[in-house]
Amino acid sequence: MVTRLVPPASDPVEPGAFTPITITVNGESVSGVLGQTLAGVMLGANVLAWRTTRRQGRPRGAFCGIGVCFDCLVEVNGQRDVRACQRRAASGDVVVSQGAPPPREDR
Amino acid sequence: MKVLIIGAGIIGAACARTMSRRGIDVTILERGSAVGATSSAGEGNLLLSDKAPGPELALATYSLDLWRRLPAALADEIGNFTSIEFEAKGGLVVATSAEESAGLAQLAEAQRGAGVEARLLSVDETLELEPDVTPSMIAAVHYPQDAQVQPTIATEALLASARAAGARVLVDTLVTGSRRDASGRVVGLTTNRGDFDADHVVVAAGPWSGEVATRLGGTLDVGPRKGWLLVTTPMAHRIAHKVYDANYVGAVQSDGGERQFATVLESTAAGTVLIGSSRENVGFDADADVAAWGAIAARAVRLMPALRDAAIMRAYCGFRPFSRDHLPVIGADRDVAGLWYAAGHEGAGIGLAPGTAELLTALLLGAPTDIPAEPFSSLRPSLARAA
Amino acid sequence: MTPDVLVIGAGPAGLAAARAASRVGATVALLDASDYVGGQYWRHLPASRAALDQSVLHHDWSSFLALRDEIEGDPRCDVVTSAHVVAIDGDGVHVLIGASDGRDRERRVYRAAAVVLATGAFDRALPVPGWDLPGVFTAGGAQALAKGERVAVGERVVVAGTGPFLLPVAASLGQAGSRVVGVFEASPASRLLRHWLARPWEFGATPDKVGELARYAWGQLRERVPYHVGQAVTAIHGDDHVTSVTVSTLDSSWRPLARGSRTIEVDAVCLGHGFTPRLELAIAAGSRLSAQRFVEVDADQRTSATPYFAAGEITGIGGVDLALAEGAIAGHVAARGRADDLELRHARHARHALVRFATRIDAAHAIGSNWSTWLTPATIVCRCEDVTFGDLLRVSRQSRATGLRSLKLLSRAGLGPCQGRVCGRSVEALLEVRAPGGHLTGGSTMDRRPISTPVRLGELATWTTPEVRKP
Known part of the structure; x- marks a missing residue:
């Protein structure tokens, strides 16, 4: 399974100079390009899933890519419930997998 | 005995279950779908905390006792149904001003006299129970008896139980009028799906009950009192109790002349937090109202600043069945024989439903009631005065 | 904020509406949630990431x-990007300006003489095991990642579903370096031929046809991809990510054949x-929907709710040229342009x-009635709340409920963040189909969302108005 950034050298859009950025995802450094969304950076680095669902703990990453499905929610710089596919990444962003609250035990 | 119940909300469902389990032949006539309106638009409050000593508190205490026994009873009756999420989580009423604090202490003392557990807490004790309540609070009262259910599931469970006991639930069935005998007694209903016979007709149509009563030739002053609720996305953060501001009691008891706001916060089993609520008498207008949401949000953030960053994904409104003296009408129409009401519970209908069903069933059967029924009669003086 | 015309959504329909309104002299505010204009159709690289040739x-x-x-250089047109429309009520259109899902964003209330809703549509993806x-991505999502991020979603990819849109998606994937090993169109050949080839003279009457777009897409594919009709991806396999798919041949109702x-x-x-139209703002505005659940409009693109107009995919899925024509009509009429205007007449003719x-x-690519035969009881239907097909069957059977509200709360389907x-x-x-009586009652659908995009409680807390502040 590989998701990746199109290699600039072979990209038909002929990309110009770009600004590299680095974010951390659950403590690990991930590199991307200024102008990418958080989802773009993660997928570009072959990170496919960054959340688990509440009831079954199933992995979720990007699905609709346009802000509709809310699969890609992450915590960014201490703020939860940010759609990774809608938020432009900035160097130094701290992304944490959104801890899906487990079902309550005390019921 | 044949009974027609108009409305498949929590009150109609509870009445249908109780009656059908006493051998009464019950049919519910619902113009839309079951639990399609008020009963699915609220928090599922089973509260003693917001009631001053009097008949409503007596009905609430009686009902809460019935609610506690319902999960086990329903398991016997309908087996493996979706959980109604009954939770005796307790209520915490928080005062943020000296004035509120004095009123709250007074109310709690009176409630204790009526048998309600109500413990006055210091700031430290409060923060121990709910660490995210604003530290600028003055006082709080803990009501361990306050509880919560998922009202939509609870109503469906009551309906399933009623069906299992032989009741019929007809949806898409609009009642258009009453059929009378020569003496003027109601002996049935006309609907868009034909005529139905009955020995008794019960109006349990929530905020539409006044309108339905008029259509049947009866008299009932119950109409809509709108309220908004906000819902957060599922959160890791848990609010352990039902948390209200001390204005809640005042707003509940207000006359409806102007828009009221009072905060109620609670986590649901699904991880969302429900944030309420508003009260206003503006008819059945369900249009969005950003200013109302803003006022609810502002109060909520004052009471629990940690919620400031919570994402609100939904707002929904419902219409409480408003009765002018804040008491439901449970009993016969003042003039028309065979016509009964179980309506006007305002925001307390979920909590009061099982007691209402017991009371009305006893009245229909001419049996003694467990608690006095006179305060809920359509002939009570407070209704005449209010009119 | 009181422009003559407020346009919500800067895709093809919204851009055309803004241009038409400004051309007849109106002041215009054009809002879009993205940080650039173009919408999903013209999704591209942002200015911070220059490229020589996105064409x-x-x-x-x-x-x-x-x-x-034209629009960005137009002094009468205020282009407001990163504008998130939260709600529409009697007071106006309530907007937050700032980062998507941010906090403490700027609040604006627009009270325009006319509003053009051009909120577009998003891909529908049927549940598949x-x-x-x-x-697994939606087709549009994969394309958005290719065009807007230059990210390839995989090495070996299949595209499956229905509609002419699958081809340009395959083309985009190919241009990002993925190998498209198959495009699977579920509609059977007989239905495609019946609708595509019927009344061929209508092709000639369309100024810019979907067929042309398909040919363009075809030409863009680096290698010819196998295009199959009457077939579908009916199961997707893998442990923590996709490793294979089952492709089935379907009958005309989309039921998989044994062989x-x-x-x-x-x-x-x-x-x-x-596609599913984004209807929440139109519903909040009070606009009536058609039986097919698109926004109903008249010949001038007026909805049933004054002063709201609608254009583009929310009035029916029709592609970019129809969106441009509808936008041009809506913008022109919303700005009270002359009824005998030449461009308006052209737009009406095109529409x-x-x-x-x-x-x-639409008829060629209608969803088959038996798609649900793909599902197993364990198949997730609601992705947010992990609600399975089996859960839906159970709550429906146990409760015999006919109301969507009940069924949602019993199963939790549709109650998560999306x-x-x-x-x-x-x-x-x-x-x-499982409800007693064979239909749901009460008329409620999942389309009504008074809050159309999430808002932080702290932001909402500043939205009290003087009217509410009275003691």
Whole structure:
């Protein structure tokens, strides 16, 4: 399974100079390009899933890519419930997998 | 005995279950779908905390006792149904001003006299129970008896139980009028799906009950009192109790002349937090109202600043069945024989439903009631005065 | 904020509406949630990531550039990007300006003389066993990642679903370096031929046809991809990400045939079973919907709620040229332009031809009634709340409920963060046929969302108005 950034050298859009950025995802450094969304950076680095669902703990990453499905929610710089596919990444962003609250035990 | 119940909300469902389990032949006539309106638009409050000593508190205490026994009873009756999420989580009423604090202490003392557990807490004790309540609070009262259910599931469970006991639930069935005998007694209903016979007709149509009563030739002053609720996305953060501001009691008891706001916060089993609520008498207008949401949000953030960053994904409104003296009408129409009401519970209908069903069933059967029924009669003086 | 015309959504319809309104002298505010204009159709790289030639990724890039340049250079048109419309009520259109899902964003209330809703549509993806595995994307999502991020979603990819849109998606994937090992169109050949080839003279009447777009897409594919009709991805396999798919041959109702199923190794899947219009703002505005659940408009693109107009995919799925024509009409009329205007007449003429064409495409690619035979009891239907097909069957059977509200709360389908945007129509369809009486009652659908995009409680807390502040 590989998701990746199109290699600039072979990209038909002929990309110009770009600004590299680095974010951390659950403590690990991930590199991307200024102008990418958080989802773009993660997928570009072959990170496919960054959340688990509440009831079954199933992995979720990007699905609709346009802000509709809310699969890609992450915590960014201490703020939860940010759609990774809608938020432009900035160097130094701290992304944490959104801890899906487990079902309550005390019921 | 044949009974027609108009409305498949929590009150109609509870009445249908109780009656059908006493051998009464019950049919519910619902113009839309079951639990399609008020009963699915609220928090599922089973509260003693917001009631001053009097008949409503007596009905609430009686009902809460019935609610506690319902999960086990329903398991016997309908087996493996979706959980109604009954939770005796307790209520915490928080005062943020000296004035509120004095009123709250007074109310709690009176409630204790009526048998309600109500413990006055210091700031430290409060923060121990709910660490995210604003530290600028003055006082709080803990009501361990306050509880919560998922009202939509609870109503469906009551309906399933009623069906299992032989009741019929007809949806898409609009009642258009009453059929009378020569003496003027109601002996049935006309609907868009034909005529139905009955020995008794019960109006349990929530905020539409006044309108339905008029259509049947009866008299009932119950109409809509709108309220908004906000819902957060599922959160890791848990609010352990039902948390209200001390204005809640005042707003509940207000006359409806102007828009009221009072905060109620609670986590649901699904991880969302429900944030309420508003009260206003503006008819059945369900249009969005950003200013109302803003006022609810502002109060909520004052009471629990940690919620400031919570994402609100939904707002929904419902219409409480408003009765002018804040008491439901449970009993016969003042003039028309065979016509009964179980309506006007305002925001307390979920909590009061099982007691209402017991009371009305006893009245229909001419049996003694467990608690006095006179305060809920359509002939009570407070209704005449209010009119 | 009181422009003459407020346009919500800066895709083709919204851009055309803004241009038309400004051309007849109106002041315009054009809002879009993205940080640039273009919408999903003209999704591209942001200014911070320059590229010499994005035209290779777009069929009609030059028309976009012309439209964008005219609007962005227009002093009468205020282009407001990163504008998130939260709600519409009697007071106006309530907007937050700032980062998506941010906090403490600027609040604005627009009270315009006319509002053009051009909120577009998003891909519908039918539930398929395994469709929630990482590596499965909506077709539009994969294309957005290719065009807007230059990210390839996989090495070996299948595209499956229905509609002419699958081809340009395959083309975009190819241009990002993925190998598209198959495009699977579920509609049977007989239905495609019946609707595509019927009344061929209508092709000639459309100024810019979907067929042309398909040919363009075809030409862009680096290698010919196998295009199969009457076949579908009916199961997706893998442990923590996609490793293979089952492709089945379908009958005309989309029920898999006993023979003709095979497994293909892939590392990504793109699903697109048509589109769902973004209706929440139109519903909040009070605009009436058609039986097919699009916004109803008259010949001037007026909705039933004054002063709201609608244009583009929310009035019916019709493609870019129809969206441009509808936008031009809506903008012109909303700005009270002259009824005998030449451009308006051109737009009306184009719309007339394109609507007929769109109706045929729609019929050719209608969702088969037996798609649910793909599902198993364990198949996730609601991705947010992990609600399975089996859960839906159980609550429907146990409760015999006919009301969507009850069924949602019993199962929790549609109650998660996406609020039923992804699963809503599928859940409704699955429950409808199982409800006692064969239909849901009460008229409620999942389309009504008074809050159209999440807002932080702290932001909402500043939205009290003087009217509410009275003691």
